[in-house]
Every structure is written in structure tokens, then in C-alpha cells.
Amino acid sequence: MTFSTADTPLVRVHNARAALDLLRREAPLSRVEIARRLGTTRPTGSAVVTTLVEVGLVREVPSPAAGGRGALYEPVAEAAHGLALDVGGRVLRLAVTDLSGRVVARRTVEHHGASPRELAEVAVGLRDAALAEAGLAPADLSATVVGVPGVLDPRSHRLTRANPDRAGGPAVADAVTRGLGHEPQVENDINLAALGERASGRAQGVDDFAFLSVGTGVGSGLVLGGALHRGRHGAAGELELSGSEGSAAEHALLRLVAEGREGGTPTSLAADATPADVFEAAAGGDPLATAVLGELAARLARHIGDLARVVDLELVVLGGGIGSRCAGLLDDIETRLHGTVLFPPRLAIASLHGSPVLDGAVSLATASAYAVAIGRLDATSSPAPAADPDTADRDRPGPGSIPAAGAGRRRRRTP
Template sequence: MNAAGRRTADQAPRDPAPPTPVPLPGQQTWNRQRLRSNNEWLLLERLRVHGPLSRAQLARDTGLSKPTVSAALAALELAGLAREAGRFAPDRGRTAVLYEADPAAGHVLGLDIGRARLRVAVADLSGRIVARRDLPNRGRSANAVADAAVAAAQEAIAEAGLTPADVAHTVAGSPGVWDERRRSVQLAANLPGWGRPGLFDRIAEGLGSGRAVTVANDANLAAVGEYTYGAGEGSRLFVYLLVGTGLGVGVVKDGELLTGAHGAAGELGLLRLPGCDVPPGVEGDPTLEQTVSADAVVRTALGLGMRRPLTAEKVFDRARSGDPAAAEAVRLEADRLGHALAVVAALLDPDVVVLGGGIGRSADLLLRPLEEALHERSPMRPRLEATRLGQDAVLLGAVATALETARPEVFERRTAAIS
């Protein structure tokens, strides 16, 4: 999957426009119709990335003749893929009509399904969010969580003035690893029952679009979101460290998401830590996730004398206020995360590491001690950054991923209807 270029979160990702016509998926044999289709796709992508543009600018930038550009623009307008965006009056010469890609030609749906919250966003083809929902996850069973996600998505779709059929593609972010053969999520311990086969087919049926839902690991989507819209800009090898109810790593190299042979790359939190203190309620050797997640911060703080009720957020808030027990809990969290980061840095040699997830909201307290802990363990010196997208990283990654599939699909469907 290609993560697109970067702008702000309400703008379309920027991709470098290809200098020559690029075949669409499945197009192998060149003929007159396909050449025309590829010219139209080339111009549409140019308009999406660099528009609004005039006919003359498009001809100059692409090397296509002006008659070819005019014919392709007429076809794109007829298909509802491009539209006039105004006029430009130069100091000399005739007024030029400007064109842009029509963002309302299609829409996508992004879902972020986590243990604590459900987030949903509907976006047009430019990547602009047109409706969203953000609510606590109160589901007590896997089916209840799935149904709550569907209900939130239906509300967002209706708010956007759309029907389920208007959604070209849906991507859902979830903890764990997606198994396409079983059609289920594996290794999602924080969502009990979430590995049951058929659960995401239930979500797809509930959405009523007639299309399957693409499922991806939440840390991977967060990495795509941050690379596309946030702190990953300009990075050659970018790592997103997602720390919240769990621990995961997403890796983007030169715009490509690295998922591993079985989709499980970055599941750092599953590593067992023999010889470490066993947290209360944990049997056997603890996992790395059980020592650095939000629950681990709370357990550490309670062990240092802080009193319930307590959340990780409260621990960090009290550390900011000068509470010594809270400050020590934060220091220990940074030290443990530093160990995890040293492993990542040694294996991948990233130039940028972004701290995100619920714990990432407290990067103001964690980045400096985390950097010190890393330097104690490793000679590697990646730049550490706080997430710029906050809690929206997974959701925006789902949107960006959905757009990668939706844009060519919408183009093919609309151009086929006028052929």
C-alpha cells in the first residue's frame, strides 16, 4: 500500500503526479480506448494533486496535446469526476477556464475500533472529513462492539447526506493481525471475542454497501496516517510507536507500509519478558505490552502509593503537578519504553520515531526521558516526535488507505458508465 504525500488532516494526500500515462489496475493490453482512459486518469490525478489547472497548464505539464486534453476533460466532466473551478484572467491573452477534480464523485469510510473508543469518519475523494463520530466503546461482547461501530457509521453516512451505496470503500482499524483466510482478527487480546470468524462480515452486512470491509492493524494505520498527514513528512524510514491499551509499531519505508510475511510486523507488545516482575493478575512471564501500556502505568503508580480511582491520564496529570509518586511512575514508563525503542532502533534504523496512542498525549513528559533511556541502551539516534494527529492517527490512516483503493475504483466505475 502506498501512503500518499502529506498535507493537513483535512486535505487530500499529495502524490507526485506521473510524467507519463500510468496503466490502471488490470490494464495490460494497450488499445485506443485504454489509451484514452489512461490519459483521463493522468489528468484527473494531476488535477487532484495540483489543481485547479487550465487546459494549457495540463497540456504543458503532461505532454499531451491540447485537443487530447480538451477531449479528456470533457469526458471527466461528463463522468462527474472533474468540474470547472473558476476562471483565470492573465494580464495578456484570453481568460482561461480552470478545472479541478470533483471531490464529491465518491466517498470513503474509516473506522477505528479500540477497546476504549470507537471512531468513524466519512471523507470525500480529496480526503476532507465530511462527517464523523467519536464515542466510548461500551460493548460487552464482540457482537455488541461490531453493532455499535455499524450504528455510528450509519449515523455519519446519513449526516453526510449519503447512502451506504455512496461509500466506495471502507477500511477498519483494529488491534491484532488480520487473517484473510479465516476472515478474522488474531492476537487482539484487549478485545475479548474479537477473533471470532465472521465478525467483520457482520460489520460489512450492517453497513449495507454490498462491499467487503478492508481490515488493518491499528498501529499500521496510525503509521500511515501520521506519514500522510502528520509528523512523518520527509522520513525515509518512519516508525509509529502506538502505546495505549496495548503496544504496537507501524513502519513506513519510502512511502510503503511494511507488514511482514504474515501481516504481523510490529507486534512488539507480544514479546515475553522472562525474569521481569509479574504484574498483578498476569500469569507466567509478562509481555512487553503488559509492562508499558496504560494499565501498566496505573499498576506502577498504585505500587508507588497512589490511590484509586486512577487512570494513566491522571497519573501524568499529577506528575505535571509535582506529585513525586506520579513522577516516578512516568520515569519508569519512559525507561521501559526506552528498552522497546532500543530494540526497534537496532532492527530498523529509523530516522523518525513518533510516540502516539493514549500515552502519546503525554509526550511532553515522556520524550526527554525516553530519549535518555534510548541513548543509554543504543548508539542509534532517531529523531523522537510527538504525534501531530493525536487520537485521530488510526482513523486518518484508515481514510488514507481507503482512498488509495477508492480513487481508481470510482474512476473506472464512472468512466465505464459513459463509454
């Protein structure tokens, strides 16, 4: 990592960014109040606000007191928008957000075994419908985030391992990507779920945690030191090799049931019982269901133990079709963790309303759109805008880091 040099106009950009950042946290503030909170002088604070208003990122909140006196300012949430898309196994979820993170339009559609191309068409149709509802044009989208199952190589941005028994698959991701244009940011769905739990779920304010998804398969998304950790090949948190030791958590569960029945364990479970049935039966005291869930708890404790020993987490959030039903198993799992892990993490069940994956995609799309919007400050202060498309895609726009005067806004050398 190497330093880039700073310019005099750059400090204005920097201060404007600080002011906008402040306004995003504390809604309506006056000019001098901004200056105070920023630690600058009144004239500077005022000038910075003027800059932000000119760029269109901040506006005077229409107050009842019409006089220009004591005017309050707020960020313009509609200055940019982001698109979030979750390509799930059975449904396609889509949301359009503004800069405040508010969802201004939302769509969900079931897609039973659609081909990749059909899926892409559906996605584009959904997007256009949502945009129409929000009164926006495709060009108004500054960032797009697509969540898909599978492992994404962080360098090539390609799917290297798609979970074959889920809808995803490289073809879908590619088709959707092409259909949407605008080069979206493709991210693993479980990683997004982790971000979702952090943005609006059970992991708010937690800097070291994992989202453990237990459904058709078992996988996890890791947030370490406040940032998503993807690993060298984007495979961090892939706890089970698909195909190994009876992965596919759901199948494993049902197989246990079948074996128990054959073994003669008394049970009220039907032959075609679903995982939900197992949980229900266990709650009613069914012996076989109870035993099966005991096995599940042991297996989850093993995974959580591995996670905690390696990266030392504060919290593990359980989600997914099976994981989100495990509230009754938490005590059992906790007991098993004691004596296995130096510092057992807290356990929680994922928030149940809405989709954590879409929440995470929304959160990422909002952050990316914000990064793009902030770029306007750079652009206006320089002759050559040179909007670097990669800059927007960089995750975590790193507060405190100066935006590299390098690329576009360099002065010309003497001829």
C-alpha cells in the first residue's frame, strides 16, 4: 500500500465528506451546529454546507419558519439509488434503496426451475417494475448488488463453485449480470446475510461474528473486525465440502429420521416428514425427533466450535431453513461448547421478518451508492471527472482514508 499526495482542494472534499457523514447520522442540523460538531470554525462549516448543497447531496429542510434564519439541513436521500437482488433457490427478491438505506420499492417472485436466461429476463422485468413504482429510470441506479449461492473468487469476480442443488449456478449469475447492465457487484448470499444481520438484525454493533446458515447445506459468513472476511479464494466459512460426510444438512436430518424408524425408535413421524415436522414432533416429546435434534445440536456445536476456536467470535447467528428453528437447541449447543472452546460465543437466532440476504444486499448497495455519490465531490473540484468504476465497488468506503488524489484529478505535467 502506498501513499498518494494531497492537494489543497482535497481538504475541502475531505471536510465536505465529514459533514455529509455527520448529517447522515444526525438528521437536521444548522450550519453552525455542523461546524461545531465537526470541530471547525463557523465560516468553514458554512462554506462546506454550501458546497454540499451545490452538489445536490444536501438540502435545506423546508421549515415552517420561512426566514433564512436558523435554517436546518439534511442529506438528500434521493441523490442516488441502489439496487439489491437476491437470487434465491425458489424466489427472486429485489429492492431499490435510496441513500438513506430506505427501501423505496420491493418485488418478490417465485421462479420454479426457470432457465438462466429466463431468470435474467424475470430479474430485469422486476427491476423495471420496481423502478417504475419508485418513479426512477435505470440510469438513476448508482450501484447494484446481486446475491447468489456459491463461492465467488474475489480476484476474478467469477463463481468458482456453485452449489449445484440450489438455483444459482454460474450461468444464472452471468445472465443476470448481463441483463442488468451496469456491472453489478456479485456476492455470496450467506455473506450478504451476515451483513444483513449486522445492518438490521441480531448482530447490530457487533464487530466479530458469524452467520451460520443451516438449510439444504451448511455455510457461514464471517464478519471480522467489522468487515466481511472472504478469504483467499472467497471460500471462507464454507464449512462442509458439498458431497462430503453427508453434507446437505436437510438430507442428513431426514436420513437420521429414516434410520431411526428402521431401527425401531418409537415415533409419530410419518415417512415423508419434513424438517419442520421433526421440530414440531420434538416439541411434543417424540423420542425419535428428540434424538435427531440432539444429533443436529452436536453437529452445530462442532461447527460453531471450529469457528470460535479459529477466529474467536463474539456472536454466532443461526439462520436458514433449519437454523432459524433451532431456538430450542441453543442451551444444548452452549453446554457442548463449554470445555471445547476457550471463549464460547453468544448464540442467537436470525431475525425472522424479511430476508437477511436481501437486507445485506440492500445495505451493501446503499454503501456503494453512497460511495458513488460522494465521488461527485471529487468530480466537481477537478477538470477531468474520470469516474473510476472500480472505486464504487470497493467495499467499506473506509472512513478516515483519503480518496487518493491520483487518477483523474492530477494536474498536467509541464510540456
